[in-house]
Amino acid sequence: TPLNRIRNFSIVAHIDHGKSTLADRLIQSTNTVAERDMQAQLLDSMDIERERGITIKANTVRIDYTANDGLDYVLNLIDTPGHVDFAYEVSRSMRAVEGSLLVVDASQGVEAQTLANVYTAMEADHEIVPVLNKVDLPAAEPERIAEQIEDVIGIDASDACLISAKTGIGIPDVLEAIVKRLPPPHSGDPDAPLKAMLVDSWYDAYLGVVVLVRIMDGTLKKGDNIKMMQTDAKYSVDRIGVFRPQMENVQELGPGEIGFITAQIKQVRDTKVGDTITHEKKGATEALPGFQPSQPVVFCGLFPVDSAQFEDLREAIEKLALNDASFSYEMETSAALGFGFRCGFLGLLHLEVIRDRVEREYNIDLITTAPSVIYHIYQRDGTKHELHNPADMPDPSTIDHLEEPRIKATILVPDEYLGDVLKLCQDRRGIQLDLTYAGARAMVVYDLPLNEVVFDFYDRLKSVTKGYASFDYSMEGYREDNLVKMSILVNDEPVDALSTMVHRDRAEMRGRAMVEKLKDLIPRHMFKIPIQAAIGGKVIARETLSAMRKDVTAKCYGGDASRKKKLLEKQKAGKKKMRQFGKVDIPQEAFISALKMD
């Protein structure tokens, strides 16, 4: 395909503003997929994506479109994830395309991820076409939202497309805008040495590792001997094709085109996203500029409730990691929980997605320990290292100082909830950097410690603003603060899976809240159980769970046998989800619930 007949673009939007629905309409209205194969959110393929209505992995589709000028065009769409945890996927898929459709819900307006994503698109030098979606809703105010886009983002929105991705209104205009207003690939010589950008890769049960590429220069054919410029790994291309959105084989891919290859690659880890693929012979000498690698920022332990399932868990985690290079893991042993894995994630949603998949797809009940960030420890002897797990904290007397990761958070919120948002950020040790207005919404920027955010900040923000706030963040680097390890002792035994890093000034408050919660979460036993929070050897909070007086079934007066049986069965089922710590049973949910602050 000649360059001037190719348009490569992505769709960017805040979550729920309708990107996936728009992608569906574009695919449908160009007959890319037969009507009978059409199903909602065609590109959201994972079950969890469908269930939660979010897009996790970026997806690609090639659309053939005959424009009003009578010419045939190839449109390559890359659908990007909208959630903050996956911001990295957004930024790398943007590098493979030249333009973006900026979808904004005309009844909601600009939100935090609208801004974050559009700025990423601008950084990638994209041409941007604003699209106001959901004009079918009575609450839609396209004129006002167009003005807001101009005010807040600073791009011209006077000729924004007004559409309803749901009903199909305005879809032909979007297709024309893609052809007329987005640029073709800037350059590309079919006879030059091959330079293909490795945009993404994943593991497919039938095909092995599939690699998504964008050809910059040269031509890639089936059977070609290729080489990854960063790793110097060599392969022979055994399949080459495009997504419609199903895989379809093609003879070759030329400049400006986007497609996939398979080449007997063993694991996703062998393919470095951002790497340049070239021919083994007469290849390019200079690589394309790489991408920033994604780094896990949140760590937690995953342990099987039933220790006999450890090998199953290992297998599940290894399989998931094959398909997700941003997920890291290493074996961990805990005195309380036995064998498990310490896993690293891009954020909390990423953590939840992986945990859900292990539980659901592999049928393993898990204990998830408190999420933690990475601390930098500077020791008295001059050495520095990273702390991924509070349980590994060295003796405090050997430590000179500790640094913690900070983020820059941008929150958009209707005026009436601003006070609550400021209070929440203040309570989480935030430092206000900026406060401006965009229409009736306030935009606040805060410098916050990541450890105060990873846990339940997003839930709290949603609840204090009745769901009206939107939130985005970026990593800002490390800063020193007065941080200590808080241990929890149940029945005088430390439970390592409950230890956390806290700010010294908040330790008493957090400790008190945790022991109170645990007192409610741990069932009564035949003996009384002290629950304590301690820093070093010093107890800072304490509760006592009193002993159970009678058999729980005594209440049933012995008469109703079936009821009694039911109660015992329920107890047994409850037991399954518990682990023994010394003589005490702690329910699985306690490990997460105990840390929630409210």
Ligand code: GDP
């Ligand atoms: P995404 O998170 O940006 O991919 O958003 P989705 O495409 O998943 O859409 C989010 C929700 O908005 C879904 O329930 C859609 O059915 C709904 N939606 C999308 N477009 C429209 C529209 O034009 N009008 C209305 N009324 N609802 C829409």
Ligand code: MG
């Ligand atoms: Mg979506």
